[in-house]
């Protein structure tokens with residue numbers, strides 16, 4: 324076997340977005356496309372010689388091909404050891420867990436997360452650093468810069484490695500360990516939650532449906548919820564990861580997980596429902612006829628954290644992404660702990676966790692997690708809720724209602740306008756940016772804009788600055804409207820408009836969120852001219 328250097332030329336657009344590089348599968352299939360990007364990752368790191376890399380993906384189409392290429396390139400670039408999930412399968416939280424546990428140098432995750440898969444779907448690749456978290460902007464910017472000047476990549480001509488069996492292999496002096504995809508993660512979950520209490524809950528007849536959406540959480544949820552916690556077989560549905568996710572969009576929100584929602588609204592609904600996304604880092608928590616918003620989920624977990632063994636000593640602080648509702652801020656104020664507001668994307672939480680400033684964090688996009696790893700963690704959130712239900716004896720609905728009556732309710736919704744012409748979407752944001760000054764102090768209906776700005780974040784730990792993170796309209800009564808463009812899409816642009824309104828009055832906690840937010844929704848149209856810019860009179864997705 325020999326190591327070759329293949330000459331190549333830069334490909335435009337290899338710029339990682341909110342969470343890695345995501346493109347259509349056929350883009351990744353172009354000659355040298357994947358190789359260029361992987362070599363750019365390796366070239367952007369300090370010496371990788373002899374280091375350990377963790378490698379796995381969510382099982383989507385092209386996963387198995389890409390894994391073999393990356394193994395050959397890792398060997399040719401002098402990595403000492405690669406820990407790869409059996410059959411190339413590792414969830415995003417599992418990669419984070421394994422990097423930390425085995426003190427690896429970093430990890431590569433093959434996933435386009437909640438984006439659809441299959442030959443006509445999306446593929447993606449993200450690099451995680453030694454703390455287990457997504458590479459910070461300093462590194463993603465270096466990777467992109469490198470990809471724009473690359474002239475060659477190194478690759479071995481070794482044959483494919485058999486990844487179907489757990490065990491060891493060797494490639495050009497590099498050790499390859501095929502590891503069980505679930506064990507390390509399952510062990511970590513056991514160390515955080517009261518498995519005994521959850522087992523008793525299930526043995527007393529508590530019923531649940533976990534929808535793995537034909538994505539990577541299936542094997543994890545089956546092993547932990549059915550095999551270890553004793554939930555009846557069949558509790559986890561759509562449990563076998565499929566290369567095209569069964570043709571669905573593996574995004575656990577009420578629209579894309581409609582089947583679960585219908586089941587939870589039906590006459591025979593179980594006590595508890597949950598779903599996770601393509602790479603198992605997102606989660607949706609569902610009660611009977613009721614969906615917990617992710618922003619509320621973060622706040623409720625924070626308020627109840629001391630009931631959970633892994634957090635019994637309390638939490639140091641909370642962080643939420645800027646568009647996420649301010650529900651968690653109210654809990655932090657009562658607990659007298661800090662609440663940080665970061666730009667969208669998990670990479671901004673890592674520094675705060677490494678410095679011990681926060682324990683829990685979350686995003687409105689169905690992401691919640693804690694400092695047990697450095698990624699969002701879908702199954703962790705589900706186990707947290709199960710532990711909470713077991714220790715309080717209360718239903719999801721009751722836990723949420725009690726939370727609102729104590730802290731008030733944040734009505735919250737996100738409106739997405741997908742597949743917008745990129746030029747038009749950028750023009751909308753630019754026009755808003757130009758109006759910021761004149762918007763401050765303006766009265767719209769019964770609301771007054773206290774402040775209008777473009778969110779900028781200075782990392783409290785390393786002082787790095789991230790600008791242009793979303794247009795914020797902050798109203799005098801605490802309501803907020805936020806506009807930003809997605810950084811994970813692969814076709815045109817997606818405009819996201821986020822609405823957040825606080826309602827302290829207990830008697831007003833049963834409104835339909837869209838009705839409760841109607842005034843703000845009208846103001847967003849008036850201020851931004853969404854219909855005119857996008858050509859759409861309604862959002863394509865409301866969550």
Ligand code: VG1
Pocket residue numbers: 341342435436437438600604605644667668669686687688690808809810811812819
């Ligand atoms: C979206 C979400 C963001 C999340 C990101 C990755 O990004 O809004 O909160 O961190 O996806 O999630 P954007 O730029 O499209 O709004 V996942 O589950 O794709 O790793």
Ligand code: CO
Pocket residue numbers: 436437600601602603604605
């Ligand atoms: Co995801």
